[in-house]
Amino acid sequence: MKTVFITGGNRGLGLEFVKQYSQLGYGVIATCRNPDEARELNDLKETSTTDIKIHSLDVTNHQEIDSLSQSLSNTPIDIIINNAGIIGPFPIFKHIEKQRFKTMDYSVWEEVLRTNLFGPIKISESFLENIKNGQDKKIIFISSTVGSINEGKESAYAYATSKTALNKAISLMAENLKSEHIHVLALCPGYVKTRMNGGGANLETYESIKGMIKQIDALNESNTGIFLRYNGEKITW
Numbered sequence: 001m002k003t004v005f006i007t008g009g010n011r012g013l014g015l016e017f018v019k020q021y022s023q024l025g026y027g028v029i030a031t032c033r034n035p036d037e038a039r040e041l042n043d044l045k046e047t048s049t050t051d052i053k054i055h056s057l058d059v060t061n062h063q064e065i066d067s068l069s070q071s072l073s074n075t076p077i078d079i080i081i082n083n084a085g086i087i088g089p090f091p092i093f094k095h096i097e098k099q100r101f102k103t104m105d106y107s108v109w110e111e112v113l114r115t116n117l118f119g120p121i122k123i124s125e126s127f128l129e130n131i132k133n134g135q136d137k138k139i140i141f142i143s144s145t146v147g148s149i150n151e152g153k154e155s156a157y158a159y160a161t162s163k164t165a166l167n168k169a170i171s172l173m174a175e176n177l178k179s180e181h182i183h184v185l186a187l188c189p190g191y192v193k194t195r196m197n198g199g200g201a202n203l204e205t206y207e208s209i210k211g212m213i214k215q216i217d218a219l220n221e222s223n224t225g226i227f228l229r230y231n232g233e234k235i236t237w
């Protein structure tokens with residue numbers, strides 16, 4: 001049985017990744033900050049026909065990342081999905097000025113970078129041996145079109161730059177890992193109805209995840225290091 005490792009598996013896109021990968025027959029290692037409060041994830045674990053293991057993990061806590069990777073050192077992982085992320089203080093519409101030029105709150109920016117940029121890179125470093133021991137050898141990052149220098153229009157500095165910097169790290173990592181046959185992909189999920197978006201989004205989590213799994217399936221040596229929307233459209237960096 002293949003294994004997928006997912007961060008932020010308790011709600012939104014992460015929870016839907018857990019659901020769809022378990023339905024596809026994958027073993028799932030789902031991580032989240034507060035497993036005891038993750039009711040839907042725990043319910044899924046109870047009813048799933050495949051193995052779902054839940055571990056506590058805050059992606060900003062490097063010690064916790066290292067100790068989880070040590071405790072899973074004998075577990076091959078086929079796919080890592082770096083999904084956990086924040087847009088900034090919640091709800092975003094009340095706090096957006098903290099990310100605007102002239103009214104910037106730098107502590108917000110730091111927290112967003114720690115979560116959206118350092119978190120996924122640190123996880124990729126710490127679980128690299130698990131990926132080497134897996135068959136698929138794929139590291140996936142849930143980025144955003146907002147981080148595209150050409151296409152991103154939202155001027156939320158903290159969130160946008162966290163994804164732009166993540167994109168650069170992904171393209172460097174794709175080159176660094178090519179010789180080890182590990183493939184890397186940046187994905188934008190679309191504008192999806194999750195807590196992050198309040199009410200304006202137009203896409204169901206089911207459609208977004210179904211599309212992203214298709215792109216992950218198609219990832220290989222020839223297209224490693226690209227940036228795609230959930231439906232396969234190429235996004236310019």
Ligand SMILES: NC(=O)c1ccc[n+]([C@@H]2O[C@H](COP(=O)([O-])OP(=O)(O)OC[C@H]3O[C@@H](n4cnc5c(N)ncnc54)[C@H](OP(=O)(O)O)[C@@H]3O)[C@@H](O)[C@H]2O)c1
Nearest residue numbers: 008011012013033058059083084085144191192194195196
């Ligand atoms: N929804 C969209 O339209 C959209 C568009 C582009 C990109 N994205 C990206 O998609 C990813 C998932 O977002 P979503 O839409 O599913 O949002 P969401 O519903 O707000 O879920 C965010 C997830 O990230 C987790 N998380 C946040 N900080 C964390 C930390 N320090 N450690 C561990 N987990 C943490 C949350 O856990 P808690 O429950 O503990 O807070 C939650 O599970 C994010 O990277 C986001 O930037 C989303």
